[in-house]
Amino acid sequence: MPCTPSDMKTVADIVARHDADPTRLVQILRDVQSTFRHIPAAIMDRLAAQLSIDRAQVQAVTEFYTFFSTEPRGRFDILISDSITDHMLGSREIAAYLCERLGVTPGQTRADGQVSVDFTSCTGMCEQGPAGLVNGYALTNLTRDRVERIVELVNDGTPVSQWPREFFVVKDNIHRADLVLGTKLQPGSALRWMFQRGLDSTLDEIAKSGLRGRGGAGFGTAMKWKFCREATGSTERFVVCNADEGEPGTFKDRVLLQSYAHQVFEGMTVCGAVIGARRGYLYLRGEYLYLHEPLNAVLAERRRAGLLGSNIIGRPDFEFDIEVRIGAGAYICGEESALIESMEGKRGVPRNRPPYPVTNGYLDQPTVVNNVETFAAAALIALKGGAWFSAAGTEKSKGTKILSIAGDCARPGIYEYPFGTTMAQILADCGGTGAMGLQIGGPSGIFIGAQEFERVLGFEDLPTGGSFMIFDQRRDVLEIVRNFTHFFAHESCGFCTPCRVGTSLLKNQLDKICAGHGGKADLAELTHISKLVRATSHCGLGQTAANPILSTLERFPEQYEQRLKAISFEPGFDLDGALEVARRMSGRDDAHAHLAQEA
Amino acid sequence: MTEHMLTIDGQRIPFTEGQTIIEAATAAGVYIPHLCHNPEFKPHGSCKLCTVKVNGRNCSACTFPAADGQEVLNNTQELNETRRTITQMLFIEGNHFCPSCEKSGNCQLQAVGYYLNMLDAHFPFFYPSREVDASHHEVMLDRDRCILCELCVRASRDVDGKNVFALSGRGINSHLIVNSTTGKLKDTDISVDDKAVHVCPVGAILIKRKGFEVPIGERIYDGQDIGQVSLEHEMPIVEEAEHGR
Numbered sequence: 001m002p003c004t005p006s007d008m009k010t011v012a013d014i015v016a017r018h019d020a021d022p023t024r025l026v027q028i029l030r031d032v033q034s035t036f037r038h039i040p041a042a043i044m045d046r047l048a049a050q051l052s053i054d055r056a057q058v059q060a061v062t063e064f065y066t067f068f069s070t071e072p073r074g075r076f077d078i079l080i081s082d083s084i085t086d087h088m089l090g091s092r093e094i095a096a097y098l099c100e101r102l103g104v105t106p107g108q109t110r111a112d113g114q115v116s117v118d119f120t121s122c123t124g125m126c127e128q129g130p131a132g133l134v135n136g137y138a139l140t141n142l143t144r145d146r147v148e149r150i151v152e153l154v155n156d157g158t159p160v161s162q163w164p165r166e167f168f169v170v171k172d173n174i175h176r177a178d179l180v181l182g183t184k185l186q187p188g189s190a191l192r193w194m195f196q197r198g199l200d201s202t203l204d205e206i207a208k209s210g211l212r213g214r215g216g217a218g219f220g221t222a223m224k225w226k227f228c229r230e231a232t233g234s235t236e237r238f239v240v241c242n243a244d245e246g247e248p249g250t251f252k253d254r255v256l257l258q259s260y261a262h263q264v265f266e267g268m269t270v271c272g273a274v275i276g277a278r279r280g281y282l283y284l285r286g287e288y289l290y291l292h293e294p295l296n297a298v299l300a301e302r303r304r305a306g307l308l309g310s311n312i313i314g315r316p317d318f319e320f321d322i323e324v325r326i327g328a329g330a331y332i333c334g335e336e337s338a339l340i341e342s343m344e345g346k347r348g349v350p351r352n353r354p355p356y357p358v359t360n361g362y363l364d365q366p367t368v369v370n371n372v373e374t375f376a377a378a379a380l381i382a383l384k385g386g387a388w389f390s391a392a393g394t395e396k397s398k399g400t401k402i403l404s405i406a407g408d409c410a411r412p413g414i415y416e417y418p419f420g421t422t423m424a425q426i427l428a429d430c431g432g433t434g435a436m437g438l439q440i441g442g443p444s445g446i447f448i449g450a451q452e453f454e455r456v457l458g459f460e461d462l463p464t465g466g467s468f469m470i471f472d473q474r475r476d477v478l479e480i481v482r483n484f485t486h487f488f489a490h491e492s493c494g495f496c497t498p499c500r501v502g503t504s505l506l507k508n509q510l511d512k513i514c515a516g517h518g519g520k521a522d523l524a525e526l527t528h529i530s531k532l533v534r535a536t537s538h539c540g541l542g543q544t545a546a547n548p549i550l551s552t553l554e555r556f557p558e559q560y561e562q563r564l565k566a567i568s569f570e571p572g573f574d575l576d577g578a579l580e581v582a583r584r585m586s587g588r589d590d591a592h593a594h595l596a597q598e599a
Numbered sequence: 600m601t602e603h604m605l606t607i608d609g610q611r612i613p614f615t616e617g618q619t620i621i622e623a624a625t626a627a628g629v630y631i632p633h634l635c636h637n638p639e640f641k642p643h644g645s646c647k648l649c650t651v652k653v654n655g656r657n658c659s660a661c662t663f664p665a666a667d668g669q670e671v672l673n674n675t676q677e678l679n680e681t682r683r684t685i686t687q688m689l690f691i692e693g694n695h696f697c698p699s700c701e702k703s704g705n706c707q708l709q710a711v712g713y714y715l716n717m718l719d720a721h722f723p724f725f726y727p728s729r730e731v732d733a734s735h736h737e738v739m740l741d742r743d744r745c746i747l748c749e750l751c752v753r754a755s756r757d758v759d760g761k762n763v764f765a766l767s768g769r770g771i772n773s774h775l776i777v778n779s780t781t782g783k784l785k786d787t788d789i790s791v792d793d794k795a796v797h798v799c800p801v802g803a804i805l806i807k808r809k810g811f812e813v814p815i816g817e818r819i820y821d822g823q824d825i826g827q828v829s830l831e832h833e834m835p836i837v838e839e840a841e842h843g844r
Contacts, residue, residue, distance in 0.1 A: 059782075493773075494769050494771065494772070497685050501771065504725070505688070535650075536657055
């Protein structure tokens with residue numbers, strides 16, 4: 001696409017709006033994509049020149065994030081969430097219907113350039129799906145009636161801002177509140193207490209609370225803050241809130257950011273004071289674009305109230321501010337060092353560790369990266385003290401955990417429980433008593449069967465970043481595993497060999513078995529690749545990518561065996577599939593152009 | 600100065616503060632298979648061929664810092680099988696036709712395959728469609744053979760100061776790109792003397808008109824295995840780096 005002088009003016013304005021700051025490359029590309037519906041080559045050249053960075057960097061970042069494209073997408077760019085929970089609510093059927101009514105093929109822009117439809121990883125609306133995005137904004141509860149309306153709106157060219165508001169309603173659906181969701185925090189109250197109590201003793205209270213990272217890994221929060229605070233040789237320190245809630249089935253951060261934003265920002269500010277940072281960032285997943293303006297409004301309100309900026313709560317020695325940065329469709333950016341890379345305007349590739357972000361994080365400076373829920377809890381602990389929090393939970397898992405419950409249950413939504421609660425209790429509360437299995441902690445977690453429902457929530461037994469998916473007897477275990485395995489192959493960053501190649505091999509191997517082409521040797525092969533990917537991958541994504549396969553192979557071996565052929569070996573390739581290229585080239589599709597594989 | 604020690608397969612290995620496991624091993628004459636690592640450049644850790652067990656945990660020897668008392672397992676059947684599988688993965692994700700490749704005999708991927716007793720590709724080939732760039736008058740880029748080790752990226756950036764190469768894309772679609780408006784080598788300032796042209800462990804970056812100058816049979820890995828060659832070449836580099844520390 002040739003770019004006109006007025007296009008170049010638009011690009012210059014976008015760059016200026018971001019202070020020509022190369023660390024904001026992902027933000028700039030988001031604006032370019034939404035303005036031009038793609039990132040044209042000529043604009044890549046221009047951006048490289050204006051930001052004084054390599055053209056290759058602009059291209060590499062463009063080609064890394066799924067929300068960017070080098071070919072024009074539709075003026076209405078619709079993405080349908082491909083989470084298993086959306087599937088269970090009929091998303092695939094809805095997507096097929098939408099495509100049929102619009103006359104589009106998934107992944108291809110309609111010839112008139114008006115619309116494109118594609119699939120995307122979980123959009124975090126699991127309990128109000130089937131869900132999707134239109135021009136980046138979250139759509140919930142997609143029904144055939146809504147699809148009919150959307151088709152009209154698209155064909156009439158009605159701007160998304162004028163679409164019916166009810167299409168975009170995102171509910172909180174909080175069904176059980178405990179310490180974190182049930183305590184009202186007056187904005188500023190935790191900060192006042194912190195200064196009254198002193199920074200050192202505030203950190204002591206965090207330590208006493210036993211708070212561990214809520215993203216899933218569970219590193220001690222006070223320890224992390226302490227390491228960062230004590231890191232030497234730095235010019236600046238940073239607070240980063242990881243709001244890249246990408247684990248399929250997780251949506252509790254969405255609710256915290258929508259209805260408890262003050263609490264989250266207050267927790268970040270407490271951290272800023274404790275570690276001596278002046279700048280904080282909230283890295284919001286691109287799928288939550290709809291939260292960007294409301295979050296900025298809360299930040300503005302906090303600045304007006306003297307809770308951010310300089311002279312916070314009248315203390316001339318305390319200056320701290322927060323900026324929201326948005327991702328662009330990459331699950332890997334939930335990994336803290338990949339998130340930092342993304343914040344620096346690069347591809348989201350996890351760094352080598354050591355060094356860890358607490359000493360060498362954003363811009364190579366000491367950085368605390370914590371989950372949204374961790375900051376929300378930290379704010380309350382600063383206010384109410386460590387003992388208040390540690391009274392709940394178990395020996396090794398103090399406090400409460402917020403769960404995002406979705407799937408086969410009567411009341412999906414948000415549930416906050418003390419650690420130590422049994423699965424059976426949770427299932428009884430949400431009306432999921434017919435469950436055959438649970439996926440705890442999302443695809444990267446584990447799948448447990450009904451005989452394990454007395455197991456408990458906690459780092460010592462079943463840890464979770466928040467995802468809690470329920471499957472009843474109607475569900476096919478292998479289809480669930482296939483969905484997760486495809487997800488990891490799609491989201492692998494490609495840095496290390498075992499994950500880059502291994503996740504694709506796992507996907508192909510599982511597809512082969514599910515299609516009924518697998519023999520006994522294929523099952524052994526599946527296990528072999530799974531163990532290698534788990535043992536040798538660079539980061540948590542690869543190390544957990546085979547969990548769905550390994551945990552179901554262990555518990556439901558018969559589900560796999562049922563799909564196998566009686567013979568022990570089945571060729572790795574599909575004879576008929578191998579002729580596909582020849583069929584395309586010769587334009588033939590008659591019976592003689594096909595080969596039957598011996599059964 | 601007290602001497603720092605770790606063990607590799609039970610053998611006591613001295614190391615100095617700041618060394619990685621692979622540096623300590625190389626200095627002591629212990630070969631750990633590797634492809635993306637080259638002691639002249641910043642450790643990278645992407646190929647995972649140098650995976651070793653450190654106190655029971657898998658680590659990349661090229662990036663993991665050596666520490667006192669570490670018990671490292673390297674030359675074990677389990678690790679070598681893992682490495683062989685990783686090498687097979689590198690073969691099947693690209694398009695590697697050794698018999699017709701100019702790098703055959705000088706290729707580290709091929710040599711590591713031999714070293715690890717890799718007798719077949721094991722996995723179905725992916726047969727990706729990758730672009731060849733023959734636009735430059737002296738240097739050619741055949742992405743079919745690229746193993747994404749980023750050695751050319753690092754060499755061009757850190758030694759040549761040119762940033763000619765970068766990795767782009769994601770996951771299995773990751774690919775090497777060239778830093779120019781057209782994406783072609785001819786529009787960069789790369790030159791045949793650049794370090795980046797000489798570090799490719801496979802046949803992805805080749806110098807034109809030099810094909811088969813050394814006949815098959817007389818090439819680097821035709822007579823010696825990669826373990827010997829690697830140590831002979833890399834030991835002095837690690838030692839020199841040590842003196843500079």
